Amino acid sequence: MQLTIERSALLKSLGHIQSVVERRNTIPILSNVKLDARDGALGLNATDMDLEIAESVGSDIAKAGASTAPAHTLYDIVRKLPDGAQVELSLDGEGNHLVLRSGRSRFNLACLPVDEFPAMSAGSYTHSFSVSAADLRGMIDRTRFAISTEETRYYLNGIHLHATTSDGVPVLRAVATDGHRLARVEVPLPDGAAGMPGIIVPRKTVAELRKLIDETGMDVSVSLSDSKIRFAFDDCVMVSKLIDGTFPDYERVIPTDNDKVLEIDAATLGKAVDRVSAISAEKSRAVKMAVEKGQVTLSANSPDAGSAVEEIEASYDASPIEIGFNSRYLLDILGQVEGDAVRLVMADASAPTVIRDVADGSAIYVLMPMRV
Amino acid sequence: MTGTIRPLPETLVNRIAAGEVVERPASAVKELVENAIDAGASRVDVTLSHGGKALIAVVDDGRGMGPDDLALAVERHCTSKLADDADLTDIRTLGFRGEALPSIGSVARLAITSRPPGADQAWRIAVEAGRVGAVEPAAHPPGTRVEVRDLFHATPARLKFLKADRTEQNHAADTIKRLAMAHPEVAFSLSDGTRTLLKAPALTGGLLDDPHAARRERLGAVLGREFATNCVTVDVDREGARLTGHAGLPTFHKATAQDQFLFVNGRPVRDRLLHGAIRGAYQDFLARDRHPVVALYLDLDPAAVDVNVHPAKTEVRFRDAALVRGLIVSGIRHALAGAGHRASTTVAAGLLGRARPEGAEDHPAPRLALGGSWRGPARPSSGALETARAWQAPPAGDTNGPGFAEASARVPDAATPSPEPQPEPDPDPADTPLGRARAQVHTTYILAETTDGLVIVDQHAAHERLVYERMKAALADGGIARQGLLLPEVVELDEAAAARLLTRADELATLGLVIEGFGPGAVVVREVPALLGQVDAAGLVRDLADELAEWGQTLALKDRMADVCGTMACHGSVRAGRRLNEAEMNALLRQMEATPHSGQCNHGRPTYVELRLADIERLFGRR
Numbered sequence: 001m002q003l004t005i006e007r008s009a010l011l012k013s014l015g016h017i018q019s020v021v022e023r024r025n026t027i028p029i030l031s032n033v034k035l036d037a038r039d040g041a042l043g044l045n046a047t048d049m050d051l052e053i054a055e056s057v058g059s060d061i062a063k064a065g066a067s068t069a070p071a072h073t074l075y076d077i078v079r080k081l082p083d084g085a086q087v088e089l090s091l092d093g094e095g096n097h098l099v100l101r102s103g104r105s106r107f108n109l110a111c112l113p114v115d116e117f118p119a120m121s122a123g124s125y126t127h128s129f130s131v132s133a134a135d136l137r138g139m140i141d142r143t144r145f146a147i148s149t150e151e152t153r154y155y156l157n158g159i160h161l162h163a164t165t166s167d168g169v170p171v172l173r174a175v176a177t178d179g180h181r182l183a184r185v186e187v188p189l190p191d192g193a194a195g196m197p198g199i200i201v202p203r204k205t206v207a208e209l210r211k212l213i214d215e216t217g218m219d220v221s222v223s224l225s226d227s228k229i230r231f232a233f234d235d236c237v238m239v240s241k242l243i244d245g246t247f248p249d250y251e252r253v254i255p256t257d258n259d260k261v262l263e264i265d266a267a268t269l270g271k272a273v274d275r276v277s278a279i280s281a282e283k284s285r286a287v288k289m290a291v292e293k294g295q296v297t298l299s300a301n302s303p304d305a306g307s308a309v310e311e312i313e314a315s316y317d318a319s320p321i322e323i324g325f326n327s328r329y330l331l332d333i334l335g336q337v338e339g340d341a342v343r344l345v346m347a348d349a350s351a352p353t354v355i356r357d358v359a360d361g362s363a364i365y366v367l368m369p370m371r372v
Numbered sequence: 373m374t375g376t377i378r379p380l381p382e383t384l385v386n387r388i389a390a391g392e393v394v395e396r397p398a399s400a401v402k403e404l405v406e407n408a409i410d411a412g413a414s415r416v417d418v419t420l421s422h423g424g425k426a427l428i429a430v431v432d433d434g435r436g437m438g439p440d441d442l443a444l445a446v447e448r449h450c451t452s453k454l455a456d457d458a459d460l461t462d463i464r465t466l467g468f469r470g471e472a473l474p475s476i477g478s479v480a481r482l483a484i485t486s487r488p489p490g491a492d493q494a495w496r497i498a499v500e501a502g503r504v505g506a507v508e509p510a511a512h513p514p515g516t517r518v519e520v521r522d523l524f525h526a527t528p529a530r531l532k533f534l535k536a537d538r539t540e541q542n543h544a545a546d547t548i549k550r551l552a553m554a555h556p557e558v559a560f561s562l563s564d565g566t567r568t569l570l571k572a573p574a575l576t577g578g579l580l581d582d583p584h585a586a587r588r589e590r591l592g593a594v595l596g597r598e599f600a601t602n603c604v605t606v607d608v609d610r611e612g613a614r615l616t617g618h619a620g621l622p623t624f625h626k627a628t629a630q631d632q633f634l635f636v637n638g639r640p641v642r643d644r645l646l647h648g649a650i651r652g653a654y655q656d657f658l659a660r661d662r663h664p665v666v667a668l669y670l671d672l673d674p675a676a677v678d679v680n681v682h683p684a685k686t687e688v689r690f691r692d693a694a695l696v697r698g699l700i701v702s703g704i705r706h707a708l709a710g711a712g713h714r715a716s717t718t719v720a721a722g723l724l725g726r727a728r729p730e731g732a733e734d735h736p737a738p739r740l741a742l743g744g745s746w747r748g749p750a751r752p753s754s755g756a757l758e759t760a761r762a763w764q765a766p767p768a769g770d771t772n773g774p775g776f777a778e779a780s781a782r783v784p785d786a787a788t789p790s791p792e793p794q795p796e797p798d799p800d801p802a803d804t805p806l807g808r809a810r811a812q813v814h815t816t817y818i819l820a821e822t823t824d825g826l827v828i829v830d831q832h833a834a835h836e837r838l839v840y841e842r843m844k845a846a847l848a849d850g851g852i853a854r855q856g857l858l859l860p861e862v863v864e865l866d867e868a869a870a871a872r873l874l875t876r877a878d879e880l881a882t883l884g885l886v887i888e889g890f891g892p893g894a895v896v897v898r899e900v901p902a903l904l905g906q907v908d909a910a911g912l913v914r915d916l917a918d919e920l921a922e923w924g925q926t927l928a929l930k931d932r933m934a935d936v937c938g939t940m941a942c943h944g945s946v947r948a949g950r951r952l953n954e955a956e957m958n959a960l961l962r963q964m965e966a967t968p969h970s971g972q973c974n975h976g977r978p979t980y981v982e983l984r985l986a987d988i989e990r991l992f993g994r995r
Binding site for chain 2: 148149150151152153177178179180181182248250253286302303304324326350352366367368369370371372
């Protein structure tokens with residue numbers, strides 16, 4: 001194997017690759033990136049056995065061949081090379097070392113045999129469709145904050161994707177919840193997605209996918225079966241296992257008969273919540289909302305530091321209510337609202353509250369109050 | 373054809389009963405010593421040979437028995453301890469079943485020699501493997517001597533199961549220790565025929581005026597002197613139950629829970645309730661795998677406790693177990709709070725041991741000169757400072773002459789280069805048991821000079837504990853915020869565990885965990901403490917259920933919250949390596965004096981050690 005490649009092209013691909021590779025591995029080969037030079041392109045491939053990224057980048061191949069090298073080290077070296085440098089990769093005589101030459105630098109990296117590199121079983125996909133990068137980005141951004149980090153309920157550690165109908169219109173729906181709050185976003189159902197199984201995309205996959213979306217403006221083609229999902233970009237393919245579990249019946253927890261409707265300026269509310277909660281040093285910064293006709297009074301208390309109160313104008317006509325929230329949860333949701341106004345639909349201080357962006361009906365958030 | 377069911381012969385009945393009452397030599401010792409105590413003895417001497425397998429002799433100076441009583445004493449269900457129509461719910465003696473002597477007599481060679489104090493001669497009766505001999509005249513001083521020879525010779529199967537002499541002897545000694553702890557007014561001795569293994573003189577006269585002091589003295593004799601100097605006095609009563617006794621300081625801990633004793637109406641009992649309650653009381657002072665040393669005496673209306681649960685009477689049932697548990701937890705907590713920032717002297721003693729210069733002569737191990745006499749009994753009800761002052765009072769007859777005290781007061785102003793333009797005047801030493809900060813060493817430890825010694829404070833550990841205590845107080849004041857669960861979590865348990873949890877649901881709700889029943893054998897979690905963030909509710913509930921079954925306590929929840937508080941306290945406190953100025957150091961010392969439980973970190977490690985001047989002098993061979 002011998003090839004020459006421009007530094008920035010290699011860096012960009014390695015950047016995608018290296019974040020899949022875990023920092024600490026019990027299986028040595030999983031620390032490595034697979035390099036495969038042939039037909040005028042360098043193929044790079046990395047996996048953690050659950051998630052695999054394969055990328056192809058054009059380069060000047062003098063001699064075809066393949067090897068594996070430590071991904072993080074290689075990325076570090078290429079990152080530190082000067083901009084615009086040409087990188088030459090080759091194997092030494094026995095094929096035990098990858099030799100990297102650039103300018104007057106020369107690195108010898110220990111290799112592992114390429115046939116030890118695990119291949120994610122190809123398998124077949126039952127459904128394929130293509131979705132616009134903007135739609136995919138919107139679904140991820142507005143749900144990922146609610147993904148659970150608590151490992152015992154593993155089936156909540158991802159975003160639930162499924163096809164359904166909303167008011168008679170077929171939609172592709174993304175849902176995430178950590179048991180305290182829930183986010184549900186839908187986009188028009190893409191062609192070919194009808195009848196797809198309900199799947200759960202793991203958190204790490206979501207994070208990597210989100211990075212790749214930012215670099216493409218094109219549609220993303222998605223293929224999936226009930227155990228795997230594949231996202232194909234221009235010259236990059238990501239394949240991930242899915243969480244093998246059943247997402248809870250989330251429809252049940254979205255209340256439909258809440259009757260106390262509060263409409264308020266989202267940015268004003270967000271800033272006020274942020275300010276008021278500064279008083280409490282606790283991890284769970286509780287903020288209390290006293291809602292009455294035309295006005296919301298936010299307050300927070302800390303036995304140590306004191307108390308804070310802020311009043312905001314709002315549109316509200318129902319009977320007065322007092323309700324407490326975890327301010328971090330509330331801010332997470334307000335952060336997703338792009339329009340001016342947000343609508344909170346409440347029942348009482350112990351029942352779930354529904355929050356929506358007034359200007360955007362595609363997303364709905366449910367937040368469980370905190371009892372203070 | 374004759375019936376197949378027939379009554380068993382008397383001797384066999386007794387042997388069967390003996391299997392329950394007399395399990396090993398130690399249980400025979402227990403029965404006999406309890407008889408002696410019930411007989412009003414003021415001294416009890418026990419002699420064991422071959423761990424009690426060959427001979428157990430118990431001699432007392434109690435009220436003795438006449439010839440008629442002797443003959444009856446070895447019959448089954450004959451006792452002087454219950455009146456004819458007495459109620460089994462009102463038992464004020466250690467024994468009452470009338471089983472011990474006949475049981476022992478049925479499996480061993482038993483001889484009883486007794487003389488009531490007024491009688492002019494003694495009488496003797498012998499029982500050999502169930503065969504009762506005649507009552508004969510004998511010679512003996514007033515009191516009773518019971519000899520048990522060749523225990524279990526009549527039941528070879530049981531004999532085979534006995535352990536080595538040494539093990540059996542240790543069990544017997546343990547039994548006598550427990551009884552000795554319960555009865556400081558009785559003198560006890562134990563010998564193996566050649567050596568005295570235990571000697572505890574009766575504590576009478578002036579000491580008895582203060583029962584706590586007498587008891588502490590006795591506990592010191594039995595559990596070791598260190599316990600007597602490192603304990604606080606517990607004394608609480610509630611609804612007719614009174615709990616007294618002594619609890620070890622959190623910094624004085626052991627690897628096992630063996631040294632935890634509970635006496636109910638003077639009767640040593642082993643009860644799981646005790647261990648659970650003690651864990652609760654010491655909860656955030658000790659690491660999970662360390663155990664405090666505790667001796668508690670519970671006095672309550674005999675009708676409120678059933679001692680007739682087990683033939684050996686080591687288990688009891690309380691009518692109101694929750695009351696007893698609450699009494700133990702609050703009693704110990706209260707006493708420990710009264711101890712303020714006290715850390716145990718064993719810490720300093722260990723330090724001294726390590727500080728001995730290389731090649732020093734082999735002096736006897738350094739010990740702190742803390743007699744039980746100079747320190748007044750701790751008063752748990754008084755404030756932390758007051759107790760601390762009593763503890764710090766200089767020993768009478770110390771070399772701390774007035775001349776020295778003056779010198780030590782002068783030194784600081786002259787010798788300490790103070791960065792402050794106007795050094796604040798030295799506070800009254802009597803108000804500052806932790807003394808005045810003199811220096812910070814390795815930017816980690818504060819050296820402070822007290823009226824009669826030197827205090828070394830670990831600044832991070834001390835400040836962490838202060839922040840932690842403040843956080844806990846805030847939590848208790850402000851109530852615990854609960855986060856509702858959008859997806860209530862159903863936890864499958866066995867039916868008994870679910871029922872147990874639900875009976876404590878109110879208590880859990882005050883801690884922020886709201887659960888409801890969900891059919892038999894399941895509970896549903898509705899709300900969790902907001903402090904815990906995203907918590908594994910199912911795991912938490914299962915831990916709580918296990919703990920309730922095992923200890924009758926719901927510690928897992930408090931433990932987890934304490935963990936969170938502990939981590940936050942650790943991040944929010946002054947780290948090692950931070951330079952502190954004099955004012956900051958003194959402020960830390962004053963806060964430690966004012967804060968309860970500041971003598972140890974959350975895991976029972978001390979936050980400071982104290983070296984008395986006398987100990988320092990000893991290090992340099994001046995004493």
